[in-house]
Amino acid sequence: MHVRSYETVVIIDSKLEEAPLDEEITTIEGLISSNQGEVVHTERWGNRKLSYEINDTHQGFYTLIRYDGEPELVDVLDRSFKLNNRVLRHMTKRVRKHPAHVYEKAEQIEKAEQAEKAEQAEKDKGAES
Numbered sequence: 001m002h003v004r005s006y007e008t009v010v011i012i013d014s015k016l017e018e019a020p021l022d023e024e025i026t027t028i029e030g031l032i033s034s035n036q037g038e039v040v041h042t043e044r045w046g047n048r049k050l051s052y053e054i055n056d057t058h059q060g061f062y063t064l065i066r067y068d069g070e071p072e073l074v075d076v077l078d079r080s081f082k083l084n085n086r087v088l089r090h091m092t093k094r095v096r097k098h099p100a101h102v103y104e105k106a107e108q109i110e111k112a113e114q115a116e117k118a119e120q121a122e123k124d125k126g127a128e129s
Contacts, residue, residue: 003068003069004071005040005066005094006067006068006069006093006094007064007066007092007093008064008090008091008092008093010062011060011063011089011090012025012061012063012087013088014057014059014061015057021061024086025063028063028080029042029065031076031080032065035073036069036073039066039067041066042065042066043065043066044061044063045062045063045064048061048062054088054089055088057088060089074092077092078090078092
């Protein structure tokens with residue numbers, strides 16, 4: 001099959017605390033990875049007011065996930081979102097190609113994380129001496 005690029009916007013119940021919210025987003029990213037997909041970038045847009053009430057909720061936590069994967073991955077995600085009570089709404093769109101700035105931003109984040117790990121390792125090494 002062909003690997004395609006997708007964007008999914010997920011609205012998660014804003015009543016969740018920060019830890020369960022992060023866990024929910026991590027679970028979605030893990031589901032993508034476990035189904036031969038690759039998460040390109042995740043943007044957390046934060047709490048926003050909903051246009052209309054959904055399940056007695058007026059606000060939701062919006063997250064945009066850009067990823068590459070097989071077409072079957074979209075069906076797996078769709079099924080998962082429908083069974084998850086914490087996900088209020090979701091929408092997936094196939095895109096021709098992710099914007100170049102997304103890849104640049106992902107590379108910058110990765111470089112920053114590597115520099116931070118190297119710095120932490122250097123501190124740990126200095127503390128042991």
